[in-house]
Amino acid sequence: MRDAYHEELDGLSDKLVEMTRLVRSAMARSSTALLDADLRLAEEVISADKHVNKLEAEIEATVFDLMARQQPVASDLRTLITALRMSGDLERMGDLAVHIAKTARRRHPESAIPPELQATVLEMGQIAERMIAKAGSVIASQDVAMGLELDTDDDQMDRLHRKLFDSLLSPRWTHGVEPAVDISLAGRYFERFADHAVHVAEDVVYLVTGQRPEEIADLVN
Amino acid sequence: MRDAYHEELDGLSDKLVEMTRLVRSAMARSSTALLDADLRLAEEVISADKHVNKLEAEIEATVFDLMARQQPVASDLRTLITALRMSGDLERMGDLAVHIAKTARRRHPESAIPPELQATVLEMGQIAERMIAKAGSVIASQDVAMGLELDTDDDQMDRLHRKLFDSLLSPRWTHGVEPAVDISLAGRYFERFADHAVHVAEDVVYLVTGQRPEEIADLVN
Numbered sequence: 001m002r003d004a005y006h007e008e009l010d011g012l013s014d015k016l017v018e019m020t021r022l023v024r025s026a027m028a029r030s031s032t033a034l035l036d037a038d039l040r041l042a043e044e045v046i047s048a049d050k051h052v053n054k055l056e057a058e059i060e061a062t063v064f065d066l067m068a069r070q071q072p073v074a075s076d077l078r079t080l081i082t083a084l085r086m087s088g089d090l091e092r093m094g095d096l097a098v099h100i101a102k103t104a105r106r107r108h109p110e111s112a113i114p115p116e117l118q119a120t121v122l123e124m125g126q127i128a129e130r131m132i133a134k135a136g137s138v139i140a141s142q143d144v145a146m147g148l149e150l151d152t153d154d155d156q157m158d159r160l161h162r163k164l165f166d167s168l169l170s171p172r173w174t175h176g177v178e179p180a181v182d183i184s185l186a187g188r189y190f191e192r193f194a195d196h197a198v199h200v201a202e203d204v205v206y207l208v209t210g211q212r213p214e215e216i217a218d219l220v221n
Numbered sequence: 222m223r224d225a226y227h228e229e230l231d232g233l234s235d236k237l238v239e240m241t242r243l244v245r246s247a248m249a250r251s252s253t254a255l256l257d258a259d260l261r262l263a264e265e266v267i268s269a270d271k272h273v274n275k276l277e278a279e280i281e282a283t284v285f286d287l288m289a290r291q292q293p294v295a296s297d298l299r300t301l302i303t304a305l306r307m308s309g310d311l312e313r314m315g316d317l318a319v320h321i322a323k324t325a326r327r328r329h330p331e332s333a334i335p336p337e338l339q340a341t342v343l344e345m346g347q348i349a350e351r352m353i354a355k356a357g358s359v360i361a362s363q364d365v366a367m368g369l370e371l372d373t374d375d376d377q378m379d380r381l382h383r384k385l386f387d388s389l390l391s392p393r394w395t396h397g398v399e400p401a402v403d404i405s406l407a408g409r410y411f412e413r414f415a416d417h418a419v420h421v422a423e424d425v426v427y428l429v430t431g432q433r434p435e436e437i438a439d440l441v442n
Contacts, residue, residue, distance in 0.1 A: 064298075064299070064302075067298055067302075068294055068295060068298065071292045071294065073289055073292065074289060077285075077288055077289065078285070081285075081288075081302070081305065084302065084306075085309075088306075088309075165402070168398060168402055169398065169399050169402065173398055176398070177389060177390065177394055177397070177398055177401045178390050180398040180401060180402055181386070181389055181390065181401055181402065181405040184402040184405055184406055185405060185406070185409060188406060188409065
C-alpha cells in the first residue's frame with residue numbers, strides 16, 4: 001500500500017501527463033490551423049493555453065508543499081525537482097503552440113504556408129505531435145527506450161527545419177518577404193518545441209537510470 | 222559569523238553573478254559582431270559559451286548536494302530551487318547570444334543588418350546588455366526596485382522588436398528574403414533574451430518579498 005506522500009508524488013506524475021495531453025492537442029490544432037488557415041482552431045489553441053499554465057502552477061505549488069512538509073531526500077528529491085523542470089518545459093511548449101496559432105490567425109484568411117511547403121510543415125507538425133505524445137508515455141511508463149527515441153525524432157525535425165530554410169532562401173522562392181518571415185519563425189517554434197520534448201524525455205531517463213542519454217549512447221555504441 | 226552551509230549558499234549567488242557577467246559579455250560581443258560583421262568577436266562568443274554551461278552544471282551539482290546533505294526548509298529551500306531556475310535562464314541566454322553570433326558568422330563578410338536598421342538593432346543589443354547587467358546587480362544586491370525596472374526595459378525591447386518587423390514587412394524593404402529571415406530570427410533572439418532576464422529578476426523579487434512583481438504592481442498602483 002502507498003502512503004499519502006507517495007500518492008501525492010503519483011498525482012504529480014498524473015498532472016504532468018495531463019499537461020502533455022493538453023500540449024499535444026494544442027500542437028495538433030495549431031499545425032492544422034497553420035496549414036488550413038483555420039481561424040477557429042487557432043483561437044481554440046490560444047484560449048486553451050490557460051489550462052496548461054494552471055497545471056504548471058499547481059505542480060509548482062505541490063512540489064513546494066511536499067518539499068517543505070516531507071523533507072524528501074535522494075531519489076524523491078530528484079523526482080520533485082525534475083517535475084518542476086518538466087512542467088516548465090511543457091508550459092513553454094504550450095506557448096510555442098500558441099505562437100504557431102497566432103501566426104495562422106495573423107495570416108487568415110490566407111494560409112501562411114504556400115503549397116510547395118505544405119508537405120514539409122505538415123511533417124514538422126506530425127513529428128512535434130509524436131514527440132509530445134511520446135514524452136507523455138515516457139513520463140507515465142518510465143520507458144527509457146522510448147525516451148531515447150526522441151533524439152532520433154529531433155534529428156528528423158532538424159533536417160526538416162533546414163529543408164524549410166533552404167526553400168525560403170532558394171532563388172525559386174517567389175512569395176516575397178512576409179511569408180518568408182512567418183515561415184522562418186514558425187519553423188523555429190516547431191524546432192524549439194522538439195528541443196523541449198527531448199529535455200522532458202531526458203529528465204525521465206535520468207531519473208530512472210541516473211545517467212544522461214548521451215552517457216547511455218556512449219555505453220551502447 | 223556564517224557557518225559552512227551559509228557560505229555555500231553565498232557561493233551559489235557568486236556563481237550566478239559570474240554567469241550574468243559572462244552572458245553580458247557574450248551579448249555585448251555578439252551584438253557588435255552582428256552589426257560590424259566581426260567574425261573574430263562572433264567566434265569568441267561561440268567558443269566561450271562552454272564556460273557558461275560549466276557554471277550551470279556546477280550550480281546544479283551544488284544545489285543537489287546541499288539539498289541532500291542539509292535538508293533545507295522554507296526560505297533556504299526556495300533559494301536553492303530558485304538558483305537552479307535562474308541558472309537555467311542564464312544558460313539559455315548564453316545560447317541566444319551564440320545564435321546571434323552564428324547569424325553574424327553566417328553572413329560574414331557582409332553585415333546581416335542593413336544601414337537603416339543598424340540603429341534599431343544597436344538599441345536592442347544595448348537594452349539586452351543593460352538587462353543582463355541589471356539582473357546581475359539584482360542577484361548580488363537583492364535590490365527589488367531595480368528588479369522591477371526590468372519590466373520597463375522589456376517593454377522597450379518589445380517596441381523595438383515590433384519596429385524591426387514593421388521595417389521588414391514595409392513596401393520600402395529592398396533587401397529581399399535572406400536578410401529578412403536573418404533579422405526576424407535575430408530579433409526573436411533579442412526578445413527572448415530579454416524575457417529570460419525578466420524571469421531572473423522576478424525570481425529574486427519573489428525570493429525577497431514573497432510576491433511576484435505583478436502583485437507588487439497591483440499594490441503600488
